[in-house]
Amino acid sequence: MLKNSRVLTLITAAILSIGLAVPSEAAGSSRIKDIVSVEGIRENQLIGYGLVVGLNGTGDTLRNxxxxxxxxxxxxxxLGVNAKGETMxxxxxxxxxxxxxxxxxxRQGNRIDVNVSSMGDAEDLKGxxxxxxxxxxxDGEVxxxxxGAVAVAGFSASGDAASIVQGVPTNGRIANGGIVEREIPFELSDLTSVKLxxxxxxxxxxxRITNTINGHMKSSMARLLDPATxxxxxxxxxxxALVDILTNIExxxxTPDQKARxxxxERTGIIVMGSEVRINSVAIAQGNLTISISEQPQVSQPGAFAQGGQTQVVPRSTVNVEESGTEKLTVLPPSVTLQDLVDGLNALGVGPRDMISILQAVKASGAMQAEIQVM
Structure with missing residues (x-):
């Protein structure tokens, strides 16, 4: 547990040292093209049902x-082959x-990658x-x-008494295996307005994005509709043209703002805290109570010359109670920053999993001005 605390302290120190080397304004700035998407510029999902042939006896069992x-x-x-009524x-x-x-x-003729996944009881799509x-x-249109040939990363092998499977042999990919036959009718150059x-x-x-665009273009072409648009x-x-305007502003x-979050x-013990997290004055102590019970049964039997008696198993139980953790009560001053919060928690000598419980308890006390999301 102390090892995890030292690792977390080193990571925090590294992050803080990087932050000191870069100006805060530049470090927090992002390009508009990285934080917004343009209405109409989007991908579309395609799906189809087909057959993979040429497998080496690892395909579907037709009766199943x-x-x-x-x-x-x-x-x-x-293809002109009459196979009705035939047993295959x-x-x-x-x-x-x-x-x-x-x-x-x-555009028509462009190639795209496709993924292939088995539906039946096929064992391997390799080859x-x-x-x-x-x-x-x-919309149901093609x-x-x-x-094309299916490339499979996983494989399976089996013998009479053992088998091994690595990866997922029933899932493959065809690089540039799809050819676009129909274009989606959307011309960005014909638009006079667009939403970000x-x-x-x-x-x-x-x-901030609205003010930046209007200030750069020296006009009021950007208008805020809601927090997302x-x-x-x-x-x-x-x-x-509108395309040229998008090129100029992207x-x-x-500097994006963010909620205190x-x-x-809890599965991995990972904790991520935003820079806006603030803590009111609060005192924190941490301790763990460990109870261990060990059983060491003993065999009791009569002596060699005893006239009677039976062999019995006599239970022997040992109960140990141990309380571990810090014996100190750490006080965090009001309105501490993220660095102060991490330093204060590391001062307790606790690991990430205990820190999760501490953060939840601080939030329950009303001292944390932030939103907690549990994944």
Whole structure:
């Protein structure tokens, strides 16, 4: 526990030393393009159902996955092969779901990466080839077609008495395996107004972005709508197009504001505290009570010349009670900074997991002016 405390202290010292080497204003500034997204410039999810062929006996068992057999029969009929009524037992075919992301402004003929995931009881997709699979958007239209050899990172091997599986052999990827067939109708250059959406909605940050844009462009083209949205209007008669305006403003820097927040992951013991966290005057002490019970049963039996008696197991229990932790009561002054808070908690000699309980107790007492989120 003390080791964890020393590690946390070293990390905190390293972060503080880095912060001292860089001006605070420059360290907290971010480009507008990194904290907002432009309305209409977005990706779209695609999905499709297909078959992977050419597997080395590691495909679906057709009697357990009837949809694989139906898909195989339909595919053969489209190719002019009559397979109805035939009993098929191939093990080199697998039914898969194919997913992909269509980037914004993708044009016909552009290639995209696709992911392939088994649906049935196939054991491995290694060495398989995905046959032409239409990829549909949310509107049911075909936007791309995927085909190609599946690259699988994982593998599986088995013998009569043992087996080993590394990674996920039923999931693969085809680099540049999809070809865009339909474009999404969206022309950014034709717009006269557009909305900027903040990744982390905050009223102060949105106002700072609005003021920065208007000050740089020397006009009132940016207008704050809500903590998450800024509307950008191209003035009538303005020489630059809206695309040129976005290019000019996306490199401007703004210092984002943030809420006082403490993020806690109880599974891993990770604690992340924002720079705006403040603590009122509070006294903290920490201690752990450990109770251990050990059983050492003994065998009691009659002597060698005893006339009677039976062998018995006699229980022997030992109970130890130990109280560990600091014997000091640490007082944190009012309105301490994040550095003071970390230093005060490290002074108690506690680890991250005990620190989680302390932070929750400080919040429950009303001394912490911050929001606690438990992941």
């Amino acid at each position: 996955t009837p949809y694989t057999e139906q898909s195989l029969t339909s595919m053969l009929e489209r 037992r191939p093990e080199n075919v697998a039914a898969v779901m194919v997913t992909a992301t269509l980037p914004s402004f993708s 398989g080839t995905l046959i032409a699979t239409p990829l549909l958007g949310a 936007y791309a077609v995927a085909q 959406s903040l990744h982390n909605p905050d009223l102060t940050t949105a106002q 800024i509307q950008l209007d191209r003035p009538i008669g303005y020489e630059l 490199q401007l820097t703004v 403490v993020i806690i992951d």
